[in-house]
Amino acid sequence: MNPAVLLTGAAVERGGRQVVRAVDLTVAQGSWFGFIGANGSGKTSLLRALAGRLPFAGGSCRVGGEELVGDRAARALRFGFAPPPDKLPDSLRGRDVLEFTGGKMEEVRSRMGSLYVALGVAPLLDRWIGDCSAGMRQRIAIAAAFAGGHSLVILDEPFNWLDPVAAFDLRRALRERVDGGLTLMTALHDLNTLAAACDAGLMFADGKVAMTLSEDMLQTAARTPQAFERQMIDILRSETGG
Ligand SMILES: Nc1ncnc2c1ncn2[C@@H]1O[C@H](COP(=O)(O)OP(=O)(O)OP(=O)(O)O)[C@@H](O)[C@H]1O
Numbered sequence: 001m002n003p004a005v006l007l008t009g010a011a012v013e014r015g016g017r018q019v020v021r022a023v024d025l026t027v028a029q030g031s032w033f034g035f036i037g038a039n040g041s042g043k044t045s046l047l048r049a050l051a052g053r054l055p056f057a058g059g060s061c062r063v064g065g066e067e068l069v070g071d072r073a074a075r076a077l078r079f080g081f082a083p084p085p086d087k088l089p090d091s092l093r094g095r096d097v098l099e100f101t102g103g104k105m106e107e108v109r110s111r112m113g114s115l116y117v118a119l120g121v122a123p124l125l126d127r128w129i130g131d132c133s134a135g136m137r138q139r140i141a142i143a144a145a146f147a148g149g150h151s152l153v154i155l156d157e158p159f160n161w162l163d164p165v166a167a168f169d170l171r172r173a174l175r176e177r178v179d180g181g182l183t184l185m186t187a188l189h190d191l192n193t194l195a196a197a198c199d200a201g202l203m204f205a206d207g208k209v210a211m212t213l214s215e216d217m218l219q220t221a222a223r224t225p226q227a228f229e230r231q232m233i234d235i236l237r238s239e240t241g242g
Pocket residue numbers: 014015019037038039040041042043044045046
C-alpha cells in the first residue's frame with residue numbers, strides 16, 4: 001500500500017527565505033502523525049504547503065503515490081484543512097462556514113459523526129463568527145476540515161483555546177476516526193497528546209527534521225509519558241539554545 005503522504009527533500013519559502021528545508025517524511029495511511037517543534041520552526045509552513053495553501057519550493061510530495069509537488073490545487077482538493085480560526089470572516093455564521101466547505105448541513109453533520117458532538121457544533125451554527133470566543137472559532141475551524149468528508153485531514157494546533165472537556169472529547173473522537181481509517185496530520189505543542197494519541201511523528205528545528213518519532217518510540221512514550229516529556233524538553237531546549 002502506498003503511504004498516504006511521502007515527502008522527499010521538501011522545501012517551502014516564505015518572504016524569499018527557505019523556512020522548510022530537505023524534509024523527508026512518510027505518513028502511513030490510517031495513522032495520526034504529529035509535528036512538534038519550537039515556535040517558528042516551520043510546522044505551519046509545511047502543513048500549509050501540504051494542504052496546497054502555499055507552493056513547495058522544491059523536493060517531491062507524493063499523496064497516495066501520486067506526485068503533486070507542483071500542483072497546489074490538487075493538494076487543496078485532497079486534504080481537509082482547518083482554516084486559521086482568527087482568519088474566519090466575522091460576518092459569517094458557523095453554518096455558513098460549514099456549508100461553504102461541505103455543502104448541505106445534514107450531509108456535513110452525517111460526515112462528521114461523533115466529531116459533531118465532540119466539537120459542540122450545534123449551538124454554533126447560528127452564531128456569527130464575530131460573536132464567537134477563540135475556542136468557539138477553533139471548533140468551527142476544525143469542523144470545517146471534516147465537513148467535506150476527506151480521508152486525509154490536516155489540523156494546525158487543534159487543541160489551542162479548547163476547554164479541557166472539549167480537548168478531551170476531541171482527542172478521543174479524532175483517535176476513533178483514525179482507528180476507522182482516517183489519516184490525520186497535526187502540529188502540536190502538547191507532548192502528552194503526542195505521546196498518548198499519535199502513531200508517529202517528527203520534531204522540527206529551524207525548518208529541518210531534528211528527530212523522527214517512530215511508532216515504537218511513541219508506544220514507549222504512551223507508557224512512560226513523564227520520561228518522554230523530560231527527554232523531548234531537553235532536546236527542544238538544546239535545538240533552540242533555550
Ligand atoms: N507570512 C510570512 N511571511 C514571511 N515569513 C513568515 C510568514 N509566516 C511565517 N514566516 C516565517 O517562517 C518561519 C516558520 O514559521 P511557521 O509559522 O511555519 O513556524 P511554526 O513552527 O508553525 O511556529 P509556531 O509554533 O509559532 O506556530 C518563521 O521564521 C517565520 O518567521
